[in-house]
Amino acid sequence: MTAMRAAFLDTTTALLDEDPRTALVLADISASQLAPAAHRHPDRVLNVGIREQLMVGVAGGLALTGLRPIVHSYATFLVDRAYEQIKLDLDHQGVGAVLVSIGASFDGSAEGRTHQSPGDVALFDSLGDGWTVRVPGHPDEVAPLLRNATATDDPVYLRLSEQRNAQAYPDADRLRVLRQGGTNAPLVVAVGPMLDPTLAATEGMDVTVAYTHTPRPLDTAGLRALAGTEVVLVEPYLAGTSSAIVSRAMADVPHRLLALGVGQTDLRRYGDPADHVRWHGLDASGLRRSISAFLRSARS
Known part of the structure:
Protein backbone atom coordinates (compact mmCIF):
# COMPACT_ATOMS: atom_id res chain seq x y z
CA MET A 1 0.00 0.00 0.00
CA THR A 2 1.29 3.45 -0.88
CA ALA A 3 2.10 5.96 1.84
CA MET A 4 -0.52 8.47 0.67
CA ARG A 5 -3.23 5.84 0.68
CA ALA A 6 -2.19 4.69 4.16
CA ALA A 7 -2.33 8.29 5.39
CA PHE A 8 -5.83 8.61 3.95
CA LEU A 9 -7.02 5.40 5.62
CA ASP A 10 -5.57 6.36 9.01
CA THR A 11 -7.01 9.87 8.89
CA THR A 12 -10.42 8.72 7.72
CA THR A 13 -10.58 6.15 10.51
CA ALA A 14 -9.73 8.86 13.05
CA LEU A 15 -12.31 11.27 11.61
CA LEU A 16 -15.05 8.66 11.83
CA ASP A 17 -14.21 8.15 15.50
CA GLU A 18 -13.92 11.86 16.28
CA ASP A 19 -16.73 13.50 14.32
CA PRO A 20 -20.25 12.03 14.20
CA ARG A 21 -20.95 14.12 11.10
CA THR A 22 -18.33 12.25 9.05
CA ALA A 23 -19.57 9.44 6.82
CA LEU A 24 -17.78 7.17 4.35
CA VAL A 25 -19.08 5.62 1.14
CA LEU A 26 -17.10 2.89 -0.64
CA VAL A 48 -22.34 -0.34 -1.90
CA GLY A 49 -20.29 -2.93 -3.76
CA ILE A 50 -19.00 -2.42 -7.29
CA ARG A 51 -21.54 0.30 -8.04
CA GLU A 52 -19.58 3.53 -8.33
CA GLN A 53 -22.48 5.61 -9.68
CA LEU A 54 -24.59 4.50 -6.71
CA MET A 55 -21.70 5.35 -4.38
CA VAL A 56 -21.75 8.99 -5.47
CA GLY A 57 -25.56 9.11 -5.42
CA VAL A 58 -25.61 7.82 -1.85
CA ALA A 59 -23.03 10.46 -0.90
CA GLY A 60 -25.32 13.13 -2.30
CA GLY A 61 -28.18 11.84 -0.18
CA LEU A 62 -26.04 11.74 2.95
CA ALA A 63 -24.90 15.32 2.30
CA LEU A 64 -28.54 16.44 2.01
CA THR A 65 -29.15 15.08 5.52
CA GLY A 66 -26.29 17.16 6.94
CA LEU A 67 -23.58 14.52 7.04
CA ARG A 68 -20.15 15.10 5.53
CA PRO A 69 -19.47 12.13 3.22
CA ILE A 70 -16.05 10.96 2.12
CA VAL A 71 -16.19 8.96 -1.12
CA HIS A 72 -13.27 6.81 -2.20
CA SER A 73 -12.13 4.70 -5.15
CA TYR A 74 -9.72 4.67 -8.06
CA ALA A 75 -9.88 7.94 -9.99
CA THR A 76 -11.10 6.24 -13.14
CA PHE A 77 -14.08 4.72 -11.26
CA LEU A 78 -14.76 7.64 -8.93
CA VAL A 79 -14.54 10.44 -11.50
CA ASP A 80 -14.69 9.10 -15.06
CA ARG A 81 -17.31 6.41 -14.48
CA ALA A 82 -19.44 8.38 -12.02
CA TYR A 83 -19.09 11.82 -13.63
CA GLU A 84 -22.83 12.16 -14.33
CA GLN A 85 -23.64 11.46 -10.68
CA ILE A 86 -21.00 14.00 -9.56
CA LYS A 87 -22.62 16.52 -11.90
CA LEU A 88 -26.22 15.82 -10.86
CA ASP A 89 -26.24 14.35 -7.35
CA LEU A 90 -23.60 16.66 -5.89
CA ASP A 91 -22.94 19.69 -8.07
CA HIS A 92 -26.47 20.31 -9.35
CA GLN A 93 -27.98 19.68 -5.91
CA GLY A 94 -25.61 22.24 -4.41
CA VAL A 95 -24.19 19.83 -1.83
CA GLY A 96 -20.61 18.88 -1.13
CA ALA A 97 -18.63 15.75 -0.50
CA VAL A 98 -14.96 14.87 -0.24
CA LEU A 99 -14.01 12.68 -3.19
CA VAL A 100 -10.71 10.90 -2.56
CA SER A 101 -9.08 9.03 -5.42
CA ILE A 102 -6.13 6.74 -5.80
CA GLY A 103 -4.53 5.69 -9.07
CA ALA A 104 -4.00 9.23 -10.34
CA SER A 105 -3.05 9.39 -14.02
CA PHE A 106 -1.37 6.02 -14.44
CA ASP A 107 -0.40 4.57 -11.05
CA GLY A 108 -2.52 1.57 -12.01
CA SER A 109 -1.04 1.37 -15.51
CA ALA A 110 -0.26 -2.34 -15.19
CA GLU A 111 -4.03 -2.92 -15.10
CA GLY A 112 -4.45 -1.26 -18.48
CA ARG A 113 -6.41 1.77 -19.69
CA THR A 114 -9.35 1.00 -17.38
CA HIS A 115 -7.22 2.12 -14.42
CA GLN A 116 -5.84 5.31 -15.99
CA SER A 117 -7.46 8.71 -15.44
CA PRO A 118 -5.33 11.62 -16.62
CA GLY A 119 -8.42 13.69 -17.43
CA ASP A 120 -9.98 13.75 -13.96
CA VAL A 121 -9.12 17.34 -13.01
CA ALA A 122 -10.31 18.58 -16.42
CA LEU A 123 -13.68 16.95 -15.73
CA PHE A 124 -14.03 18.91 -12.50
CA ASP A 125 -13.18 22.08 -14.41
CA SER A 126 -16.18 21.40 -16.64
CA LEU A 127 -18.43 21.80 -13.60
CA GLY A 128 -17.39 25.39 -13.05
CA ASP A 129 -15.33 27.00 -10.32
CA GLY A 130 -17.03 25.55 -7.24
CA TRP A 131 -14.74 22.57 -6.66
CA THR A 132 -11.55 22.66 -4.63
CA VAL A 133 -8.93 20.28 -6.04
CA ARG A 134 -6.05 19.13 -3.84
CA VAL A 135 -3.10 17.21 -5.28
CA PRO A 136 -0.72 16.38 -2.41
CA GLY A 137 2.91 15.79 -3.28
CA HIS A 138 3.85 14.01 -0.05
CA PRO A 139 2.06 11.65 2.38
CA ASP A 140 2.39 14.19 5.21
CA GLU A 141 0.24 16.62 3.24
CA VAL A 142 -2.69 14.18 3.07
CA ALA A 143 -3.97 14.32 6.66
CA PRO A 144 -4.14 18.12 6.98
CA LEU A 145 -5.75 18.45 3.55
CA LEU A 146 -8.34 15.77 4.37
CA ARG A 147 -9.12 17.29 7.77
CA ASN A 148 -9.46 20.70 6.20
CA ALA A 149 -11.86 19.29 3.62
CA THR A 150 -14.11 17.52 6.12
CA ALA A 151 -14.36 20.66 8.26
CA THR A 152 -16.32 22.41 5.49
CA ASP A 153 -19.39 21.64 3.39
CA ASP A 154 -17.62 22.49 0.14
CA PRO A 155 -17.13 20.07 -2.77
CA VAL A 156 -13.52 18.84 -2.63
CA TYR A 157 -11.51 16.44 -4.78
CA LEU A 158 -8.39 14.97 -3.15
CA ARG A 159 -6.14 13.24 -5.70
CA LEU A 160 -3.67 10.77 -4.18
CA SER A 161 -0.68 9.33 -6.02
CA GLU A 162 2.10 6.81 -5.70
CA GLN A 163 4.53 9.50 -6.83
CA ARG A 164 5.87 11.63 -4.00
CA ASN A 165 8.29 14.42 -3.30
CA ALA A 166 11.08 14.13 -0.75
CA GLN A 167 9.65 16.87 1.46
CA ALA A 168 6.16 17.88 2.52
CA TYR A 169 4.77 21.41 2.28
CA PRO A 170 1.34 21.25 3.97
CA ASP A 171 0.88 25.02 3.74
CA ALA A 172 1.31 25.20 -0.04
CA ASP A 173 -2.30 25.98 -0.88
CA ARG A 174 -0.85 29.15 -2.38
CA LEU A 175 2.23 29.19 -4.60
CA ARG A 176 5.28 28.58 -2.45
CA VAL A 177 8.62 29.62 -3.90
CA LEU A 178 11.24 26.91 -3.46
CA ARG A 179 13.87 28.28 -5.84
CA GLN A 180 14.18 31.97 -6.56
CA GLY A 181 15.44 33.11 -9.94
CA GLY A 182 16.72 36.52 -10.93
CA THR A 183 14.70 39.58 -11.84
CA ASN A 184 11.95 38.70 -14.34
CA ALA A 185 13.13 35.07 -14.39
CA PRO A 186 10.73 32.56 -15.96
CA LEU A 187 8.27 31.06 -13.50
CA VAL A 188 7.90 27.28 -13.31
CA VAL A 189 4.84 26.09 -11.37
CA ALA A 190 4.97 22.47 -10.16
CA VAL A 191 1.77 20.81 -8.94
CA GLY A 192 1.79 18.03 -6.36
CA PRO A 193 4.23 15.17 -7.03
CA MET A 194 5.77 16.98 -10.00
CA LEU A 195 7.87 19.17 -7.69
CA ASP A 196 10.95 16.95 -7.30
CA PRO A 197 11.25 16.14 -11.03
CA THR A 198 10.83 19.86 -11.76
CA LEU A 199 13.52 20.89 -9.29
CA ALA A 200 15.88 18.32 -10.79
CA ALA A 201 15.02 19.37 -14.34
CA THR A 202 15.67 23.07 -13.70
CA GLU A 203 18.89 22.65 -11.70
CA GLY A 204 21.31 25.38 -12.81
CA MET A 205 18.65 27.32 -14.76
CA ASP A 206 17.79 30.92 -13.95
CA VAL A 207 14.13 30.23 -13.16
CA THR A 208 11.82 30.65 -10.20
CA VAL A 209 10.21 27.37 -9.12
CA ALA A 210 6.96 27.56 -7.14
CA TYR A 211 4.95 24.67 -5.71
CA THR A 212 1.30 24.14 -4.88
CA HIS A 213 -0.83 21.17 -3.86
CA THR A 214 -4.02 23.16 -4.60
CA PRO A 215 -4.50 23.78 -8.32
CA ARG A 216 -8.16 24.70 -7.74
CA PRO A 217 -8.56 27.44 -6.91
CA LEU A 218 -5.17 28.27 -8.39
CA ASP A 219 -3.30 31.06 -6.63
CA THR A 220 -3.62 33.54 -9.47
CA ALA A 221 -2.56 36.50 -7.31
CA GLY A 222 0.67 34.69 -6.50
CA LEU A 223 1.05 33.75 -10.14
CA ARG A 224 0.83 37.39 -11.24
CA ALA A 225 3.24 38.48 -8.53
CA LEU A 226 5.87 35.88 -9.45
CA ALA A 227 5.57 35.55 -13.22
CA GLY A 228 7.96 37.11 -15.68
CA THR A 229 7.45 36.88 -19.43
CA GLU A 230 7.59 33.07 -19.49
CA VAL A 231 5.43 30.69 -17.44
CA VAL A 232 5.80 26.91 -17.36
CA LEU A 233 3.10 24.67 -15.84
CA VAL A 234 4.08 21.15 -14.78
CA GLU A 235 1.01 19.13 -13.82
CA PRO A 236 0.58 15.38 -13.17
CA TYR A 237 -2.63 15.14 -15.24
CA LEU A 238 -3.56 16.22 -18.78
CA ALA A 239 -1.21 18.82 -20.21
CA GLY A 240 -2.91 22.18 -20.49
CA THR A 241 -5.54 21.55 -17.82
CA SER A 242 -4.71 24.84 -16.08
CA SER A 243 -3.76 26.81 -19.20
CA ALA A 244 -7.02 28.70 -19.46
CA ILE A 245 -6.81 29.79 -15.83
CA VAL A 246 -3.28 31.11 -16.28
CA SER A 247 -4.21 32.86 -19.52
CA ARG A 248 -7.18 34.60 -17.92
CA ALA A 249 -5.15 35.62 -14.89
CA MET A 250 -2.46 37.17 -17.09
CA ALA A 251 -4.65 38.45 -19.91
CA ASP A 252 -3.32 41.99 -19.50
CA VAL A 253 0.33 40.88 -19.22
CA PRO A 254 2.40 39.87 -22.27
CA HIS A 255 3.53 36.30 -21.59
CA ARG A 256 4.38 32.95 -23.11
CA LEU A 257 3.05 29.73 -21.62
CA LEU A 258 4.34 26.15 -21.77
CA ALA A 259 1.95 23.57 -20.35
CA LEU A 260 3.50 20.20 -19.51
CA GLY A 261 1.62 17.15 -18.32
CA VAL A 262 0.20 13.88 -19.57
CA GLY A 263 -0.18 13.91 -23.35
CA GLN A 264 -3.60 13.84 -25.01
CA THR A 265 -2.75 10.76 -27.09
CA ASP A 266 -3.64 7.33 -25.73
CA LEU A 267 -0.30 5.50 -25.94
CA ARG A 268 -2.00 2.08 -25.95
CA ARG A 269 0.92 0.67 -23.98
CA TYR A 270 1.31 -1.18 -20.73
CA GLY A 271 4.30 -0.60 -18.47
CA ASP A 272 4.77 0.57 -14.92
CA PRO A 273 4.15 4.17 -13.77
CA ALA A 274 7.81 5.09 -14.27
CA ASP A 275 7.51 4.02 -17.91
CA HIS A 276 4.50 6.26 -18.43
CA VAL A 277 6.21 9.18 -16.71
CA ARG A 278 9.11 8.78 -19.13
CA TRP A 279 6.92 8.27 -22.21
CA HIS A 280 5.03 11.48 -21.44
CA GLY A 281 8.25 13.41 -20.85
CA LEU A 282 7.49 14.01 -17.17
CA ASP A 283 10.73 12.65 -15.74
CA ALA A 284 13.53 15.09 -14.95
CA SER A 285 15.33 14.61 -18.26
CA GLY A 286 12.15 14.96 -20.31
CA LEU A 287 11.10 18.07 -18.44
CA ARG A 288 14.55 19.59 -18.87
CA ARG A 289 14.42 19.05 -22.63
CA SER A 290 11.01 20.68 -22.91
CA ILE A 291 11.74 23.62 -20.62
CA SER A 292 15.15 24.26 -22.16
CA ALA A 293 13.72 24.29 -25.69
CA PHE A 294 10.94 26.66 -24.58
CA LEU A 295 13.35 29.10 -22.98
CA ARG A 296 15.76 28.95 -25.94
CA SER A 297 12.94 29.81 -28.32
CA ALA A 298 12.19 32.91 -26.25
CA ARG A 299 15.72 34.18 -26.79
CA SER A 300 15.92 33.47 -30.51
Missing part, protein backbone atom coordinates in the same frame (compact mmCIF):
# COMPACT_ATOMS: atom_id res chain seq x y z
CA ALA A 27 -17.48 0.69 -3.70
CA ASP A 28 -15.37 -2.22 -2.40
CA ILE A 29 -12.01 -0.45 -2.87
CA SER A 30 -10.22 -0.24 0.55
CA ALA A 31 -13.21 -1.86 2.27
CA SER A 32 -11.07 -4.48 4.01
CA GLN A 33 -8.69 -1.89 5.45
CA LEU A 34 -11.63 0.17 6.73
CA ALA A 35 -13.57 -2.83 8.11
CA PRO A 36 -12.77 -2.00 11.77
CA ALA A 37 -14.17 1.50 11.30
CA ALA A 38 -17.23 0.06 9.57
CA HIS A 39 -17.77 -2.28 12.52
CA ARG A 40 -17.67 0.64 14.98
CA HIS A 41 -19.81 2.94 12.83
CA PRO A 42 -22.14 0.77 10.73
CA ASP A 43 -24.58 3.64 10.25
CA ARG A 44 -21.92 5.93 8.75
CA VAL A 45 -19.70 3.55 6.74
CA LEU A 46 -21.49 2.22 3.67
CA ASN A 47 -20.02 -0.17 1.10
Whole structure:
Protein backbone atom coordinates (compact mmCIF):
# COMPACT_ATOMS: atom_id res chain seq x y z
CA MET A 1 0.00 0.00 0.00
CA THR A 2 1.29 3.45 -0.88
CA ALA A 3 2.10 5.96 1.84
CA MET A 4 -0.52 8.47 0.67
CA ARG A 5 -3.23 5.84 0.68
CA ALA A 6 -2.19 4.69 4.16
CA ALA A 7 -2.33 8.29 5.39
CA PHE A 8 -5.83 8.61 3.95
CA LEU A 9 -7.02 5.40 5.62
CA ASP A 10 -5.57 6.36 9.01
CA THR A 11 -7.01 9.87 8.89
CA THR A 12 -10.42 8.72 7.72
CA THR A 13 -10.58 6.15 10.51
CA ALA A 14 -9.73 8.86 13.05
CA LEU A 15 -12.31 11.27 11.61
CA LEU A 16 -15.05 8.66 11.83
CA ASP A 17 -14.21 8.15 15.50
CA GLU A 18 -13.92 11.86 16.28
CA ASP A 19 -16.73 13.50 14.32
CA PRO A 20 -20.25 12.03 14.20
CA ARG A 21 -20.95 14.12 11.10
CA THR A 22 -18.33 12.25 9.05
CA ALA A 23 -19.57 9.44 6.82
CA LEU A 24 -17.78 7.17 4.35
CA VAL A 25 -19.08 5.62 1.14
CA LEU A 26 -17.10 2.89 -0.64
CA ALA A 27 -17.48 0.69 -3.70
CA ASP A 28 -15.37 -2.22 -2.40
CA ILE A 29 -12.01 -0.45 -2.87
CA SER A 30 -10.22 -0.24 0.55
CA ALA A 31 -13.21 -1.86 2.27
CA SER A 32 -11.07 -4.48 4.01
CA GLN A 33 -8.69 -1.89 5.45
CA LEU A 34 -11.63 0.17 6.73
CA ALA A 35 -13.57 -2.83 8.11
CA PRO A 36 -12.77 -2.00 11.77
CA ALA A 37 -14.17 1.50 11.30
CA ALA A 38 -17.23 0.06 9.57
CA HIS A 39 -17.77 -2.28 12.52
CA ARG A 40 -17.67 0.64 14.98
CA HIS A 41 -19.81 2.94 12.83
CA PRO A 42 -22.14 0.77 10.73
CA ASP A 43 -24.58 3.64 10.25
CA ARG A 44 -21.92 5.93 8.75
CA VAL A 45 -19.70 3.55 6.74
CA LEU A 46 -21.49 2.22 3.67
CA ASN A 47 -20.02 -0.17 1.10
CA VAL A 48 -22.34 -0.34 -1.90
CA GLY A 49 -20.29 -2.93 -3.76
CA ILE A 50 -19.00 -2.42 -7.29
CA ARG A 51 -21.54 0.30 -8.04
CA GLU A 52 -19.58 3.53 -8.33
CA GLN A 53 -22.48 5.61 -9.68
CA LEU A 54 -24.59 4.50 -6.71
CA MET A 55 -21.70 5.35 -4.38
CA VAL A 56 -21.75 8.99 -5.47
CA GLY A 57 -25.56 9.11 -5.42
CA VAL A 58 -25.61 7.82 -1.85
CA ALA A 59 -23.03 10.46 -0.90
CA GLY A 60 -25.32 13.13 -2.30
CA GLY A 61 -28.18 11.84 -0.18
CA LEU A 62 -26.04 11.74 2.95
CA ALA A 63 -24.90 15.32 2.30
CA LEU A 64 -28.54 16.44 2.01
CA THR A 65 -29.15 15.08 5.52
CA GLY A 66 -26.29 17.16 6.94
CA LEU A 67 -23.58 14.52 7.04
CA ARG A 68 -20.15 15.10 5.53
CA PRO A 69 -19.47 12.13 3.22
CA ILE A 70 -16.05 10.96 2.12
CA VAL A 71 -16.19 8.96 -1.12
CA HIS A 72 -13.27 6.81 -2.20
CA SER A 73 -12.13 4.70 -5.15
CA TYR A 74 -9.72 4.67 -8.06
CA ALA A 75 -9.88 7.94 -9.99
CA THR A 76 -11.10 6.24 -13.14
CA PHE A 77 -14.08 4.72 -11.26
CA LEU A 78 -14.76 7.64 -8.93
CA VAL A 79 -14.54 10.44 -11.50
CA ASP A 80 -14.69 9.10 -15.06
CA ARG A 81 -17.31 6.41 -14.48
CA ALA A 82 -19.44 8.38 -12.02
CA TYR A 83 -19.09 11.82 -13.63
CA GLU A 84 -22.83 12.16 -14.33
CA GLN A 85 -23.64 11.46 -10.68
CA ILE A 86 -21.00 14.00 -9.56
CA LYS A 87 -22.62 16.52 -11.90
CA LEU A 88 -26.22 15.82 -10.86
CA ASP A 89 -26.24 14.35 -7.35
CA LEU A 90 -23.60 16.66 -5.89
CA ASP A 91 -22.94 19.69 -8.07
CA HIS A 92 -26.47 20.31 -9.35
CA GLN A 93 -27.98 19.68 -5.91
CA GLY A 94 -25.61 22.24 -4.41
CA VAL A 95 -24.19 19.83 -1.83
CA GLY A 96 -20.61 18.88 -1.13
CA ALA A 97 -18.63 15.75 -0.50
CA VAL A 98 -14.96 14.87 -0.24
CA LEU A 99 -14.01 12.68 -3.19
CA VAL A 100 -10.71 10.90 -2.56
CA SER A 101 -9.08 9.03 -5.42
CA ILE A 102 -6.13 6.74 -5.80
CA GLY A 103 -4.53 5.69 -9.07
CA ALA A 104 -4.00 9.23 -10.34
CA SER A 105 -3.05 9.39 -14.02
CA PHE A 106 -1.37 6.02 -14.44
CA ASP A 107 -0.40 4.57 -11.05
CA GLY A 108 -2.52 1.57 -12.01
CA SER A 109 -1.04 1.37 -15.51
CA ALA A 110 -0.26 -2.34 -15.19
CA GLU A 111 -4.03 -2.92 -15.10
CA GLY A 112 -4.45 -1.26 -18.48
CA ARG A 113 -6.41 1.77 -19.69
CA THR A 114 -9.35 1.00 -17.38
CA HIS A 115 -7.22 2.12 -14.42
CA GLN A 116 -5.84 5.31 -15.99
CA SER A 117 -7.46 8.71 -15.44
CA PRO A 118 -5.33 11.62 -16.62
CA GLY A 119 -8.42 13.69 -17.43
CA ASP A 120 -9.98 13.75 -13.96
CA VAL A 121 -9.12 17.34 -13.01
CA ALA A 122 -10.31 18.58 -16.42
CA LEU A 123 -13.68 16.95 -15.73
CA PHE A 124 -14.03 18.91 -12.50
CA ASP A 125 -13.18 22.08 -14.41
CA SER A 126 -16.18 21.40 -16.64
CA LEU A 127 -18.43 21.80 -13.60
CA GLY A 128 -17.39 25.39 -13.05
CA ASP A 129 -15.33 27.00 -10.32
CA GLY A 130 -17.03 25.55 -7.24
CA TRP A 131 -14.74 22.57 -6.66
CA THR A 132 -11.55 22.66 -4.63
CA VAL A 133 -8.93 20.28 -6.04
CA ARG A 134 -6.05 19.13 -3.84
CA VAL A 135 -3.10 17.21 -5.28
CA PRO A 136 -0.72 16.38 -2.41
CA GLY A 137 2.91 15.79 -3.28
CA HIS A 138 3.85 14.01 -0.05
CA PRO A 139 2.06 11.65 2.38
CA ASP A 140 2.39 14.19 5.21
CA GLU A 141 0.24 16.62 3.24
CA VAL A 142 -2.69 14.18 3.07
CA ALA A 143 -3.97 14.32 6.66
CA PRO A 144 -4.14 18.12 6.98
CA LEU A 145 -5.75 18.45 3.55
CA LEU A 146 -8.34 15.77 4.37
CA ARG A 147 -9.12 17.29 7.77
CA ASN A 148 -9.46 20.70 6.20
CA ALA A 149 -11.86 19.29 3.62
CA THR A 150 -14.11 17.52 6.12
CA ALA A 151 -14.36 20.66 8.26
CA THR A 152 -16.32 22.41 5.49
CA ASP A 153 -19.39 21.64 3.39
CA ASP A 154 -17.62 22.49 0.14
CA PRO A 155 -17.13 20.07 -2.77
CA VAL A 156 -13.52 18.84 -2.63
CA TYR A 157 -11.51 16.44 -4.78
CA LEU A 158 -8.39 14.97 -3.15
CA ARG A 159 -6.14 13.24 -5.70
CA LEU A 160 -3.67 10.77 -4.18
CA SER A 161 -0.68 9.33 -6.02
CA GLU A 162 2.10 6.81 -5.70
CA GLN A 163 4.53 9.50 -6.83
CA ARG A 164 5.87 11.63 -4.00
CA ASN A 165 8.29 14.42 -3.30
CA ALA A 166 11.08 14.13 -0.75
CA GLN A 167 9.65 16.87 1.46
CA ALA A 168 6.16 17.88 2.52
CA TYR A 169 4.77 21.41 2.28
CA PRO A 170 1.34 21.25 3.97
CA ASP A 171 0.88 25.02 3.74
CA ALA A 172 1.31 25.20 -0.04
CA ASP A 173 -2.30 25.98 -0.88
CA ARG A 174 -0.85 29.15 -2.38
CA LEU A 175 2.23 29.19 -4.60
CA ARG A 176 5.28 28.58 -2.45
CA VAL A 177 8.62 29.62 -3.90
CA LEU A 178 11.24 26.91 -3.46
CA ARG A 179 13.87 28.28 -5.84
CA GLN A 180 14.18 31.97 -6.56
CA GLY A 181 15.44 33.11 -9.94
CA GLY A 182 16.72 36.52 -10.93
CA THR A 183 14.70 39.58 -11.84
CA ASN A 184 11.95 38.70 -14.34
CA ALA A 185 13.13 35.07 -14.39
CA PRO A 186 10.73 32.56 -15.96
CA LEU A 187 8.27 31.06 -13.50
CA VAL A 188 7.90 27.28 -13.31
CA VAL A 189 4.84 26.09 -11.37
CA ALA A 190 4.97 22.47 -10.16
CA VAL A 191 1.77 20.81 -8.94
CA GLY A 192 1.79 18.03 -6.36
CA PRO A 193 4.23 15.17 -7.03
CA MET A 194 5.77 16.98 -10.00
CA LEU A 195 7.87 19.17 -7.69
CA ASP A 196 10.95 16.95 -7.30
CA PRO A 197 11.25 16.14 -11.03
CA THR A 198 10.83 19.86 -11.76
CA LEU A 199 13.52 20.89 -9.29
CA ALA A 200 15.88 18.32 -10.79
CA ALA A 201 15.02 19.37 -14.34
CA THR A 202 15.67 23.07 -13.70
CA GLU A 203 18.89 22.65 -11.70
CA GLY A 204 21.31 25.38 -12.81
CA MET A 205 18.65 27.32 -14.76
CA ASP A 206 17.79 30.92 -13.95
CA VAL A 207 14.13 30.23 -13.16
CA THR A 208 11.82 30.65 -10.20
CA VAL A 209 10.21 27.37 -9.12
CA ALA A 210 6.96 27.56 -7.14
CA TYR A 211 4.95 24.67 -5.71
CA THR A 212 1.30 24.14 -4.88
CA HIS A 213 -0.83 21.17 -3.86
CA THR A 214 -4.02 23.16 -4.60
CA PRO A 215 -4.50 23.78 -8.32
CA ARG A 216 -8.16 24.70 -7.74
CA PRO A 217 -8.56 27.44 -6.91
CA LEU A 218 -5.17 28.27 -8.39
CA ASP A 219 -3.30 31.06 -6.63
CA THR A 220 -3.62 33.54 -9.47
CA ALA A 221 -2.56 36.50 -7.31
CA GLY A 222 0.67 34.69 -6.50
CA LEU A 223 1.05 33.75 -10.14
CA ARG A 224 0.83 37.39 -11.24
CA ALA A 225 3.24 38.48 -8.53
CA LEU A 226 5.87 35.88 -9.45
CA ALA A 227 5.57 35.55 -13.22
CA GLY A 228 7.96 37.11 -15.68
CA THR A 229 7.45 36.88 -19.43
CA GLU A 230 7.59 33.07 -19.49
CA VAL A 231 5.43 30.69 -17.44
CA VAL A 232 5.80 26.91 -17.36
CA LEU A 233 3.10 24.67 -15.84
CA VAL A 234 4.08 21.15 -14.78
CA GLU A 235 1.01 19.13 -13.82
CA PRO A 236 0.58 15.38 -13.17
CA TYR A 237 -2.63 15.14 -15.24
CA LEU A 238 -3.56 16.22 -18.78
CA ALA A 239 -1.21 18.82 -20.21
CA GLY A 240 -2.91 22.18 -20.49
CA THR A 241 -5.54 21.55 -17.82
CA SER A 242 -4.71 24.84 -16.08
CA SER A 243 -3.76 26.81 -19.20
CA ALA A 244 -7.02 28.70 -19.46
CA ILE A 245 -6.81 29.79 -15.83
CA VAL A 246 -3.28 31.11 -16.28
CA SER A 247 -4.21 32.86 -19.52
CA ARG A 248 -7.18 34.60 -17.92
CA ALA A 249 -5.15 35.62 -14.89
CA MET A 250 -2.46 37.17 -17.09
CA ALA A 251 -4.65 38.45 -19.91
CA ASP A 252 -3.32 41.99 -19.50
CA VAL A 253 0.33 40.88 -19.22
CA PRO A 254 2.40 39.87 -22.27
CA HIS A 255 3.53 36.30 -21.59
CA ARG A 256 4.38 32.95 -23.11
CA LEU A 257 3.05 29.73 -21.62
CA LEU A 258 4.34 26.15 -21.77
CA ALA A 259 1.95 23.57 -20.35
CA LEU A 260 3.50 20.20 -19.51
CA GLY A 261 1.62 17.15 -18.32
CA VAL A 262 0.20 13.88 -19.57
CA GLY A 263 -0.18 13.91 -23.35
CA GLN A 264 -3.60 13.84 -25.01
CA THR A 265 -2.75 10.76 -27.09
CA ASP A 266 -3.64 7.33 -25.73
CA LEU A 267 -0.30 5.50 -25.94
CA ARG A 268 -2.00 2.08 -25.95
CA ARG A 269 0.92 0.67 -23.98
CA TYR A 270 1.31 -1.18 -20.73
CA GLY A 271 4.30 -0.60 -18.47
CA ASP A 272 4.77 0.57 -14.92
CA PRO A 273 4.15 4.17 -13.77
CA ALA A 274 7.81 5.09 -14.27
CA ASP A 275 7.51 4.02 -17.91
CA HIS A 276 4.50 6.26 -18.43
CA VAL A 277 6.21 9.18 -16.71
CA ARG A 278 9.11 8.78 -19.13
CA TRP A 279 6.92 8.27 -22.21
CA HIS A 280 5.03 11.48 -21.44
CA GLY A 281 8.25 13.41 -20.85
CA LEU A 282 7.49 14.01 -17.17
CA ASP A 283 10.73 12.65 -15.74
CA ALA A 284 13.53 15.09 -14.95
CA SER A 285 15.33 14.61 -18.26
CA GLY A 286 12.15 14.96 -20.31
CA LEU A 287 11.10 18.07 -18.44
CA ARG A 288 14.55 19.59 -18.87
CA ARG A 289 14.42 19.05 -22.63
CA SER A 290 11.01 20.68 -22.91
CA ILE A 291 11.74 23.62 -20.62
CA SER A 292 15.15 24.26 -22.16
CA ALA A 293 13.72 24.29 -25.69
CA PHE A 294 10.94 26.66 -24.58
CA LEU A 295 13.35 29.10 -22.98
CA ARG A 296 15.76 28.95 -25.94
CA SER A 297 12.94 29.81 -28.32
CA ALA A 298 12.19 32.91 -26.25
CA ARG A 299 15.72 34.18 -26.79
CA SER A 300 15.92 33.47 -30.51
